[in-house]
Amino acid sequence: MPDIALAVLAISVLIVLVALLQPLATRLSLPHSVLIAALGIAIGSIGSVTGAIGGGGPLSEFAHAVTGGEIRSEAILHIFLPILLFEAGLHMDVRRMMDDGATILTLAVVAVLVCSLVVGIALWGTSSHSLVLCLLLGAIVATTDPAAVIGIFRDAGAPRRLTILVEGESLLNDAAAITLYIVLVGLLTAGAGHAEGDAAGAPLLFLRFFIGGGLFGFIAGRLAFMVMRPLNRYPVAEVAFTLALPYIAYVVAERYLHVSGVVAVVTVALVVGSTGRVRISAEGWEGLEKVWALLGFCASTLIFIFAAMLVPEFLRDATVEDGVLLLVLVSAAFIARAIVLWGLLPLLTWLKVAQPVSTPYRLVILWGGLRGAVTLALALAVSENPLLGTEATHFVVVLATGFVLWTLLINATTLRMVMRSLGLNALSATELALRDRALHQAREGIAERIEEIGAEQHLSPEVAKEAAEAYRSRLSGLASRPFMLDPKERERMGLMALANRERDLVVEHFDQKLMSRRTTADLLAQVGRLHDAAMTGGRAGYLAAASRNIDFGPGFRLAILLQRSTGWEGPLSSRIADRLEMLKVARMMIEMLKRHAEAEMRRLLGAEVWQSLDAVLTTRLDAIIAAIEALRLQYPDYERRMSERFLRWAALRLESAEYDELRNQQFISGEIYEDLQRDVGRLYETLQRRPQLDLGLGTAELVRRLPFFQGLSEERIEQICKLLKPIFAVPGETIVQAGDRGDTMYFISSGAVEIGRGGRKFRLGRGDFFGEMALLISGRRTATVTAIAFCKLLALTARDLSVLASAHPDLRRTIAEIARARSAETERTISALGEEEAV
16 A cells, blocks of 8 residues: 555645646647646656666656556546546536437447447457457447547637537447446356357347436436435535535446446436526535536546556557557547448438538547547456456557557647638637627727726826727727628527527526526526527527417426316416416516617617517517416416515515625624524525415306306205316317317306307307307317417316206206307308308
């Protein structure tokens, strides 16, 4: 065992060296990962040389202290890999990943299988090793390095979509490759003569590992938020909880569930990253981002250094034959990647399950498949496995190490140049134009401010004017370039900017505790859809997405189905309350956006584009106001209570801000400040409980509202209530479809519907009924009935109508008379319309 103090010192020195390498990498225009690998190889070489000659001294002592005399693959994989994967997944934009989900899964999962297969067959045909061993090497070299790839793409200013594609691939790629690695190692070590028999179950084993790890990771992520709920007021505890989460997911998945721990950690990270912003306190999320950024940096650099230290030992016994096989490996790996990029991705695009990927993007993805610490760690694991044999171990270790060096020394050092030659790190004409316009506006304002500062500081007016004019001279040519763009392109840019601004407003209001978590999550998802729709479809796409945002989604439809089929009102009540809260907050956001558009977009994009943007926002606002009014008409008391709740929420936020200001100005002590904020916190907790919404679907109450049943005794009303079933309908919902076979009629207790028949439309309201003809004559529906407001209806089936008619024959006669009169009136109207058309 090494000296613990010396080991701590050595690791601390490593972290210092890694930090110092960052500015050096910038100065040399080299990827940071290349210098880290060089540092690790240098330390490994020093340790190897001094150990061979029996030397000592500080350098030998340092190298030995860092390695502890021995580097184990389990230490690398169990200590560093969960941190590395969790940090990378935490900052992934899951919504943007989903837009390219098919492409990313193809690059990450299918590409791993293709790489393993192509590399395995190529090496199997050029070496004396078994196919399974060659496939194993293919799986090992299929692991792209997330830290190296993401770091280079971000530093080089790659386009956002290209960065997301490569980030998603690098993250999920490791999960798929390590899962395949475990399966293949199991085949090789299953016992002599049994590998071929076990190979038949390998695909199912791979799927069990991969899918099982994903399911467990998703469940673990959701359960984590449930457990963390009491920690919402303790940001440090929230961050501490997330530190343990990836290790728990990794070990439980691997050791107890026998599924992929890597996939589990990646999935947990994606769950936390996608929903944690609205489930963790603002202070906790800010701390979480900072802590995990530091942990990710330390883990990625240390794992790379420790893995790179093994390179001298791995390559010590390399031969010329190994060099030839390395060239075969490199060629096969690039061919496999090209097959996916130019074969499978265009097929997915043709099938319309993936967005097209341009040729420059594909070239960069082909060249940017860097390998690093994970590949070396898996090679180390092979070297530690006594069941594989010396010859097999040498084959895997030498070729995997050589391939890592190839991608770091050749691909990584030239990747920026490749992106530059393809023009992928340059701003587009649209982005450049907007940039120049923003520079013009900013510098013009600064020039004016220079003259004001000169006057305030009593400087010579001539000096101040000269300084301002010198600053203005930098503006030549900048002002007009954005207006060379097509107005529709400027409008599209403005809509995307508004969506980004709306997202910031949502986050700000959530951080200020002015809206609930669920509303925040819904609004963030809506803003994401608006941004993507504006990017791909401009004004029409933005408005279409805005319309979908206020439609009744699948969750709402499911809640209605539950109410109708089981009578359970809870989910529907909750959805209506959510909708009202979301609409009221969205209205406030759009009104703020309109002011922002007038103040900023008019100046940057011109009056014509600003007016267009303002019209788009007005259209959104009108639709939201109409939706709010529909709910207010149905539930006026609840809408009033929700408004009062919001105002009380805002008052508490203002009160808390006032205490902050008093504390900053030292008017109150820390003890008084904490006591006041505790009171505010307790009041916040009471406001978290939203008022309960009563849907008002009590059958007796609805029956009493209907003029049709007025005048009946309480006993008769009670009998009728047992036959009628209350249901709820939302605006735009089709209640009855013409041509369908009907067995139910409906009484309108509140709301309104529109009846369409024979090209004519008319409306029914409270007290009316519809759908009776199909019951009376046992036929198909003759009209389509659509709700045009929130409706509370009472449904009566054919069987129950017979029961009702036997007990109350007068009611059946009345229904039949009204139905005949209504039918005759409809026929006369249709006939009259036909005569008008003939004339």
